[in-house]
Amino acid sequence: MDIERLYRDHARALYRYVVSFTGSPDVAEDVVQETFIRLMEREPEDTAIRGWLFQVATNLSRDAHRREVRHARLLAKAPSDATHGDGPAETSAAALAADARLFATSALRALPERDRTVLLMREEGFSHAEIARAVGTTEKSVGTFIARAMTRLATILEERKVT
Amino acid sequence: MSPSLVLHPDAGRHLNDDDLVSILDGASSTVAAWSDHFTSCVTCHTRVTTLSSAANALRVAYQETHIPEHLAELPPRLRVRKQGASSARSVWTAGRVTRRATVILALAAVGTAAAATIRRLARDAGISARDASPSAASAPVITRVDTASIAFSVSSGVITLDFASVPATLRARLGSSDTLRLQVTSSDSLHPATAASLIALPDGIRIVNTNASGAAYDVVLPSAAQELRIRLAGRQVSVLHRPGMSSDRNIIVPVEVVQ
Numbered sequence: 001m002d003i004e005r006l007y008r009d010h011a012r013a014l015y016r017y018v019v020s021f022t023g024s025p026d027v028a029e030d031v032v033q034e035t036f037i038r039l040m041e042r043e044p045e046d047t048a049i050r051g052w053l054f055q056v057a058t059n060l061s062r063d064a065h066r067r068e069v070r071h072a073r074l075l076a077k078a079p080s081d082a083t084h085g086d087g088p089a090e091t092s093a094a095a096l097a098a099d100a101r102l103f104a105t106s107a108l109r110a111l112p113e114r115d116r117t118v119l120l121m122r123e124e125g126f127s128h129a130e131i132a133r134a135v136g137t138t139e140k141s142v143g144t145f146i147a148r149a150m151t152r153l154a155t156i157l158e159e160r161k162v163t
Numbered sequence: 164m165s166p167s168l169v170l171h172p173d174a175g176r177h178l179n180d181d182d183l184v185s186i187l188d189g190a191s192s193t194v195a196a197w198s199d200h201f202t203s204c205v206t207c208h209t210r211v212t213t214l215s216s217a218a219n220a221l222r223v224a225y226q227e228t229h230i231p232e233h234l235a236e237l238p239p240r241l242r243v244r245k246q247g248a249s250s251a252r253s254v255w256t257a258g259r260v261t262r263r264a265t266v267i268l269a270l271a272a273v274g275t276a277a278a279a280t281i282r283r284l285a286r287d288a289g290i291s292a293r294d295a296s297p298s299a300a301s302a303p304v305i306t307r308v309d310t311a312s313i314a315f316s317v318s319s320g321v322i323t324l325d326f327a328s329v330p331a332t333l334r335a336r337l338g339s340s341d342t343l344r345l346q347v348t349s350s351d352s353l354h355p356a357t358a359a360s361l362i363a364l365p366d367g368i369r370i371v372n373t374n375a376s377g378a379a380y381d382v383v384l385p386s387a388a389q390e391l392r393i394r395l396a397g398r399q400v401s402v403l404h405r406p407g408m409s410s411d412r413n414i415i416v417p418v419e420v421v422q
Binding site: 003004007008011012015016019020024025026029032033036037040097100101103104105108119120123143144146147148150151153154157158 | 180181183184187213214216217218220221222223224225226227228229230231234235236237238240241244338339340342344383
């Protein structure tokens, strides 16, 4: 197993997926590293390594997200709004785009975990069969899952736009 | 907006979920098949328009996610593990796992005494406890490479790392939260002769290490950090200021005695 090549091929996409799922760049880096450590310790038997990586990352993200929420409650502090790290100084147009990104990603994180999983795996180009495996449903149901999740996302975006 | 299949008395059936997703995916044949229906059915037209807008917002946000440059290369923690995997291997014992958990929990106690909030240690302890379960303990081999980490909130913009001995490497980068994180990677970070104790200070961490450990240290600074002060055996040896810090890449920080 060429771990360097696999890391080069998948780490960035995994990071993007996890940071969108959890909203935390630091957690995302931890999860990406932990996912590859799991891969090194127990190489999956099937050849669909990409699907395996995202499935492991999803499970780790859920755990990490729940821990972060617990910590935030314990510390009685609002969670960080910084979802994408510190980028370079932005122009006003870029700042508007960044606002739009924050708006969409914060709405995404208001969704239940399963909704987030199906929407983000769809963005990553996974097939309905792969999404079905990740969320534990049938391939035929995935269309309905996606439509319902997208409907809930649209509702949240609309509500926040109004308020 | 009901996501389930609904029959319309006048215009035939409404858009179902699979067709909707197909349209959101940009399937031209599905769009063409439904285009006449959309001109006469406000319900379906509104549904497609609303969900397309949400899907587009999500797609743009997702594709434009900022990805740090350093993710292009294997991080030290994995590199060391990889090297360890190709050389000496040893049997993982439950006793070893227990020792790791003990060390980490001891660190948590120190952190509490220092009035710092240890955040990630419980997680690491949790991993150790899980690894100690019968299924994990029965795994035949695992490398001796190990990592330990400490993370807690700091309010000061000036961060201090106080090493007892010169580390193999120290890298630093800016994080995006108010948390200071330090990760130690070594070929055997828990060996009694080489293990480092990590002690939380109000403004940083004291690392009681030895030259023999060969450990690499990665520190993620709080987003508000203005200055990183490196001390060696109590004596300040280097300072990294805010303009020299980056959130995209690790900066190698010198830790050596200037004669």
